[in-house]
Amino acid sequence: MATQMSAPLLLESTxxxxxxxxxxxxxxxxxxxxxxxxxxxxxxxxxxxxxxLIGLRQITSDNAQVEGYITPIASKVAAFVAQVRVEDNQNVxxxxxxxxxxxxxxRERLKQAEADLAAARATIxxxxxxxxxxxxxxxxxxxxxxxxxxxxxxxxxxxxxxxLARYRGLAERKIISAxxxxxxQAAADAAAANLDAARRSASAARSQxxxxxxxxxxxxxxxxxxxxxxxxxxxxxxxxxxxxxxTGTVARRSVDVGALVQIGQGLMVVLPExxxxxxxxxxxxxxxxxxxxxxxxxxxxxxxxxPFHGHVESVSPATGARFALLPPDNATGNFTKVVQRVPVxxxxxxxxxxxxxxxxxxxxxxxxxxx
Numbered sequence: 001m002a003t004q005m006s007a008p009l010l011l012e013s014t015x016x017x018x019x020x021x022x023x024x025x026x027x028x029x030x031x032x033x034x035x036x037x038x039x040x041x042x043x044x045x046x047x048x049x050x051x052x053l054i055g056l057r058q059i060t061s062d063n064a065q066v067e068g069y070i071t072p073i074a075s076k077v078a079a080f081v082a083q084v085r086v087e088d089n090q091n092v093x094x095x096x097x098x099x100x101x102x103x104x105x106x107r108e109r110l111k112q113a114e115a116d117l118a119a120a121r122a123t124i125x126x127x128x129x130x131x132x133x134x135x136x137x138x139x140x141x142x143x144x145x146x147x148x149x150x151x152x153x154x155x156x157x158x159x160x161x162x163x164l165a166r167y168r169g170l171a172e173r174k175i176i177s178a179x180x181x182x183x184x185q186a187a188a189d190a191a192a193a194n195l196d197a198a199r200r201s202a203s204a205a206r207s208q209x210x211x212x213x214x215x216x217x218x219x220x221x222x223x224x225x226x227x228x229x230x231x232x233x234x235x236x237x238x239x240x241x242x243x244x245x246x247t248g249t250v251a252r253r254s255v256d257v258g259a260l261v262q263i264g265q266g267l268m269v270v271l272p273e274x275x276x277x278x279x280x281x282x283x284x285x286x287x288x289x290x291x292x293x294x295x296x297x298x299x300x301x302x303x304x305x306x307p308f309h310g311h312v313e314s315v316s317p318a319t320g321a322r323f324a325l326l327p328p329d330n331a332t333g334n335f336t337k338v339v340q341r342v343p344v345x346x347x348x349x350x351x352x353x354x355x356x357x358x359x360x361x362x363x364x365x366x367x368x369x370x371x
Contacts, residue, residue, distance in 0.1 A: 064280035068360035076239040103240035110233035117226040124219040139212040143205035153198035160191035248272040281341040289370035298366040316343040
């Protein structure tokens with residue numbers, strides 16, 4: 001019986017279906033490629049988000065150029081050109097001689113002015129006081145003598161009046177004769193006349209002192225005028241040597257030896273080498289977040305692979321169109337809205353680089369990082 005039961009079991013185990021086969025494993029190489037693509041996708045997404053966020057606070061414009069001071073060199077006197085010591089595009093330092101003018105006429109004028117100054121000094125004074133001083137001293141001495149004469153005349157007048165009073169008393173008592181009284185009266189009248197004359201002379205002497213003092217003041221004014229004339233002549237003579245006002249480069253030389261130059265005539269220009277900045281004309285719709293102090297990176301068209309650094313110094317108070325020769329008038333009826341541009345001044349933070357010199361007029365592309 002045991003044998004009979006085992007047979008069905010054997011048949012049952014033989015007829016059972018086989019278990020499903022296991023799925024083939026993913027090749028490791030394909031898995032690595034998928035992981036790499038996923039990492040690259042994440043990096044690209046992160047980079048894109050970063051660029052987007054940076055772009056929200058960056059303003060880029062190619063409407064920008066380098067600006068700089070252009071110092072005109074002009075003549076301050078009319079004279080012939082004796083020497084020209086520079087050429088176009090030559091580097092000069094502050095104080096270097098650029099042009100020398102013929103100053104012989106101005107030297108003669110200086111000699112004449114110095115002669116007038118010497119005459120004025122002789123008039124006003126020196127160790128001996130000068131002519132005006134001597135006149136003042138003489139008038140003061142005369143005034144002092146006149147004052148002494150007045151004092152003497154006053155004493156004589158008082159004595160004559162006292163004598164006259166005594167003689168009148170004696171005459172009333174019949175001690176002296178009428179003739180003696182008349183003589184005393186005449187002496188008193190003469191003393192009074194002498195006193196009046198002395199006082200008038202003293203007054204005239206004081207007037208002479210005032211006139212001499214005025215003469216001294218006039219001589220002093222003439223001396224000051226003569227000194228000013230000498231200083232002016234020396235100044236005019238110094239203008240015959242024209243020097244560079246700043247360190248930079250000479251350009252647009254338009255003068256030659258032998259030419260007659262007039263006052264104010266331009267001879268050349270000097271461009272200072274360390275006084276350049278960038279003006280970026282940004283759209284008015286981009287200025288909301290631009291403030292002084294924002295960092296700036298820019299590249300010049302001449303040096304595409306060399307970045308420069310700077311910062312926003314100031315923003316113009318008006319658009320560029322307002323400063324045009326013929327500013328637009330939107331009230332004429334033909335109105336078309338145009339986005340205006342506002343000049344933004346950018347200072348260069350990098351030190352001057354002779355190999356990458358920024359010259360006024362160069363085109364640049366700026367990127368402003370707002371805060």
